[in-house]
Amino acid sequence: xxxxxxxxxxxxxxxxxxxxxxxxxxxxxxxxxxxxxxxxxxxxxxxxxxxxxxxxxxxxxxxxxxxxxxxxxxxxxxxxxxxxxxxxxxxxxxxxxxxxxxxxxxxxxx
Amino acid sequence: xxxxxxxxxxxxxxxxxxxxxxxxxxxxxxxxxxxxxxxxxxxxxxxxxxxxxxxxxxxxxxxxxxxxxxxxxxxxxxxxxxxxxxxxxxxxxxxxxxxxxxxxxxxxxxxxxxxx
Numbered sequence: 001x002x003x004x005x006x007x008x009x010x011x012x013x014x015x016x017x018x019x020x021x022x023x024x025x026x027x028x029x030x031x032x033x034x035x036x037x038x039x040x041x042x043x044x045x046x047x048x049x050x051x052x053x054x055x056x057x058x059x060x061x062x063x064x065x066x067x068x069x070x071x072x073x074x075x076x077x078x079x080x081x082x083x084x085x086x087x088x089x090x091x092x093x094x095x096x097x098x099x100x101x102x103x104x105x106x107x108x109x110x
Numbered sequence: 111x112x113x114x115x116x117x118x119x120x121x122x123x124x125x126x127x128x129x130x131x132x133x134x135x136x137x138x139x140x141x142x143x144x145x146x147x148x149x150x151x152x153x154x155x156x157x158x159x160x161x162x163x164x165x166x167x168x169x170x171x172x173x174x175x176x177x178x179x180x181x182x183x184x185x186x187x188x189x190x191x192x193x194x195x196x197x198x199x200x201x202x203x204x205x206x207x208x209x210x211x212x213x214x215x216x217x218x219x220x221x222x223x224x225x226x
Contacts, residue, residue, distance in 0.1 A: 002154060035212045037155070044205055044216040045147075045155060056214065088155050090213070098169050099145065099157040099213075 003028060004089050004102035011108040012079045020105045022072040022089035028100055032092040034072040036065055039086045048087070049074060076107070084109040112136035112215050114206050119220030122196055130191040130220060132206030140164075140184040143209040146191050148202035149219075156202075160209065161189065174200075196224045 005023040012018040022034065036049035047056055049065035052072065062083075064075045072091075076083055089102035118130040132144065146158040159180040160169045168180055179192040189206055201224045207213035 002156075033211065037213075039155075044218055045213075046216070047212060047214045050212040050214070090155075090157075096172075098171055099147075099160065101147075101155040101157060104154040 002103040003093060003096070003100035004091065006087075006089060006102040006105045008103070009106050009108065011110055012076075013110045014079055014081065016079050018076045018079055018083075018107060020074045020076075020087055020089075020107070022074070022102045024070050024072075024091060024100075026070055027095040028070075028091040028093040029067065029072055030070040031094055034065065034067050035090045036063075036072075036074045037088045037090065039088065041085065045088065079107075079109055081109050083107055112208075114208065114215055114217035116204060116206050116217040116220035119204065119222045121223040121225060123226050124197060124224055126196050126224070127192070127194045128196065128222060130193065130204055130206075130222070132189040132191075132217060134187045134189070134208070137208070137215075139187040141210075143167075144182060144189045145207045145209050145213055146180065146189075147205045147207055147213070147216075148200075148222075149205070150199070150202040153202075158204070159191065193222070196222075198224050200224050 033051045037045035038048045039045045052067040053065040062077045093100045115133045145160045161180045177195045182189040203219040205219045206217045208215040
C-alpha cells in the first residue's frame, strides 16, 4: 500500500500553473529526499525531480519541486498538453526500510 | 546508451514460480544499487525490493517478504527476482530501476500474470 498521499487528480488550462502535493511522515519525507516521477501511458516512469528540487538534464524548467517538513510539492508552470499524464512522488522510509511511492496524481489539461 | 532490459515474465498459476531478469548495459553496473518496482493493472507504483551494489544490503516490501528473493551477478551485469508462491495480487508489470539515492534509469518492464 502507498505510504505517501497525493490528490488523485489535478487540472488546469494551457499556460496555467498546477501544483501536486505529497504528504508523508517523519520516517520518509521528514528525514529523506523526495523524488518525482512522470509516467506516460504504457511506458516506464521517468525521473522528473530528484533531491527534492533538482531537475535531471533534459527536464524542462517548467517543472519544479519543493519540500517542507513531512510534505513535498511538484509544480508545473506554463502547463502544456503533453503534461497530461500521471505523476508520483517517492522517498525512502526509515521505518519500513524500503522505498515508498505516492498514490499518484493524474494531471488533466483542460 | 544506458539501458535496462527486463525478461522472464509470463503467465503462471497461483502458487507457481517465476524468475525475472534485468540486463544492464552502458554503465558500471557494479557501482549501483538496483530495485524492482511493480505496477498492477490500473494501479500505482509499488516498490518491491532493493539490492545494494555488492549485495550486502537487501530489502523487501512486506507484501513479498518470504516469497521473493532478489540477487545480482555483477560479472554478468544482471539482476534477478525469484518469485515463489505467486498470488493473483502479484499480477503486474515489473520494472527494474537503477538507484543512487534516486531511481534514474528504468527498464521497459515485463508482465507477470498469475491466474488459474
